[in-house]
Amino acid sequence: MSPRGRLTAASLSLIALLSACGGAKRQSSAIPRSLLRQARPIGSGAAFHPPATGPVVGSCTRTLGARFPAHVEVFGANRVVIIAAGIGVRPPLQTSAGRITAARCYGALVTLEPTGVVLVRAHARLTLADLFRAWGQPLSRSQLGPFHAAAGAAVAAYVDGREWHGQPAAIPLASHAEIVLEVGPHVPPHASFTFPPVP
Secondary structure, three states, X not given: OOHHHHHHHHHHHHHHHHHHXXXXXXXXXXXXXXXXXXXXXXXXXXXXXOOOOOOOOOOOEOOOOOEEEEEEEEEEXXXXXXOXXXXXXXXXXXXXXXXXXXXXXXXXXXXXXXXXXXXXXXXXXXXXXXXXXXXXXXXXXXXXXXXXXXXXXXXXXXXXXXXXXXXXHHOEOOOOOEEEEEEOOOOOOOOOOOOOOOO
């Protein structure tokens, strides 16, 4: 290849490389700003990872049975608080990749993985009070798990993106509800959640 041909080939390679970089930049900035505003890191330390220590709510049955999902997100001090896997189940447990695949028995509400998806027994009428009791965590207007609202402030609650004005504990665990609770700086709440198939 002639020097001029090598120069042309090198120029085309450089143009292609710069175009690819520009394309990658455009692609990464394609994340909607609304999603970026809602993103928060997972908190570190015990306060952000409270284990499941509460009682089973309702009868504890040997099979999971028919369930509907609700999704609950918790934010404390501008960080994600992980809702533990294992709420509402009793050992011995079998797990795979952090997900509970079998348990001795299942209560009226359970969490099988630490994603905030709560599986509620079909036809059960339960609220966040039931979830937090089964989790072993407090929930009131002024306290959200291990986090306390500042003086003059309160736990903020949202259902399907709309502010909830009553007691947070009274929020129903309704089918496919997206529930957001927060203490501390405001986190723009998600209005919906893409649910995985119910097992």
